[in-house]
Amino acid sequence: MTGAGPYTVACLQTHPCFGDVAGNLARQRELLETAVGAGARLLVLPECCSTGYCFEDEREALSFSEELGRGPASELWLELAARHDVHIVAGVVERAGGAVYNSAALVGPDGVVGAYRKAHLWNREKEIFAAGDLGFPVYDTPLGRIGMHICYDAWFPEAFRLPALAGADIVCAPCNWVPVPGQPADQAVMASMLCMTGAHSNLLYVAAADRVGEERGQRFLGRSIVVDYGGWPLAGPAGADGEAIVYADIDPIGSRELRASNPFNQPLGDRRTDLYADLLGSTTKEQLA
């Protein structure tokens, strides 16, 4: 496979208004057009970016859901991806088979490329969304092999490791990060560090788009970030307040040989799968208490 060469990824840090799908999509269109105009070829939007996130219950989430490729958000992403020959990763409340998932859509110029459904549901999300049932798929695109995960997934190293093992060059992460209790003021936010160590321990890029603002009493964290495969920020973290577009030039395909030949860090090749059987165990904290 020949490389696409370096290109620009953009993480769009948005401020959606709960339930105002038309207004949110209008603002998204402006920000997407701005990023495309600045040369971005891969654009990442936050979790549940067209609807808002703090649903009361499953029924309310269902009322804002759309089938992948067939609702108002999908239509915007499909239109812009086709017109501008770009790829878009965006969080969407997905309806499928009667269930509602907290999903990420990957849309390209030729249509929907694929989806990811959030595997690790956070806190009350378990009462609202069905648990993701797609695993951690990786989609081979002209921009590299793209894996996805969503927000709290990053708290699980498995959500970086599994895309890496499936060959991902980059993990695109729609997020609605919330402040972590106990965060010291003099330290990087834990979300940033999880992106950085996740990238470093898997030698892949991470592009995380987070939202800002407050919704039904829940504040969000901002701090959208693009991390290189060494684990260091290429751009961001953005601020905690206000919309932002975080741009970085990355080379997911062109860097493959360099990543594979790194003598200091072989995080996939040096794994000890012969010792890892317990990773599949069903041990839970309750059993350990």
Added chain:
Amino acid sequence: MTGAGPYTVACLQTHPCFGDVAGNLARQRELLETAVGAGARLLVLPECCSTGYCFEDEREALSFSEELGRGPASELWLELAARHDVHIVAGVVERAGGAVYNSAALVGPDGVVGAYRKAHLWNREKEIFAAGDLGFPVYDTPLGRIGMHICYDAWFPEAFRLPALAGADIVCAPCNWVPVPGQPADQAVMASMLCMTGAHSNLLYVAAADRVGEERGQRFLGRSIVVDYGGWPLAGPAGADGEAIVYADIDPIGSRELRASNPFNQPLGDRRTDLYADLLGSTTKEQLA
């Protein structure tokens, strides 16, 4: 089990001289006595702390090896642990069954509690040491359930996850960290961040003792650190140069209930083991190139 209550852990950042076992142990004795005098009940020493680390080959490593509990380093640790009623975790070049391992010994007042053998061998270590064959054992002590890993292991999230799944309250990590190429001056060192995200993503304490100095052209990183179960430094990182003792008060047993009831972060209970089968795959980077 009743809790031991809070106690002091000490990470001893030493500057061993290659091959000078007697001198290194004499200095270790002084530092261990100092830490014990300051109230430490759990003491962590660096990787290969009595011998040095940059062996030419397996034969040289073997010439400095000792059987667990029966060599000059073990004798010092056993003596001090018994006299002062403390536990010591220390890196040792272990000889067993004709092989030489890069190991960590856990020694208590009643003798050797257990060992860990480095699972993920870094770079040239593969030519020198046999690969660890004990998995990631966790030892139940009066100071809590102690897991161990060594240096480069921290680059593998599995080396935090497996002790956590086995019930560890704390991971003690003897290290010989080396500078990571590309480390930006304005960021925390990657080793610190790996300890912090490893602790946070597994809700356990991490106590990492690293060495300083230079040996056969290889510099070491210092920056010994104790991290709380939320992922934040309790003490350290120490400096990059010079010996240091990093003290922190921790409560591994008393915090179990608090950790188990954290509504924001259930890194073990929220795992999706049904999706993790690929973590046991033998996929390597070479296959992905």
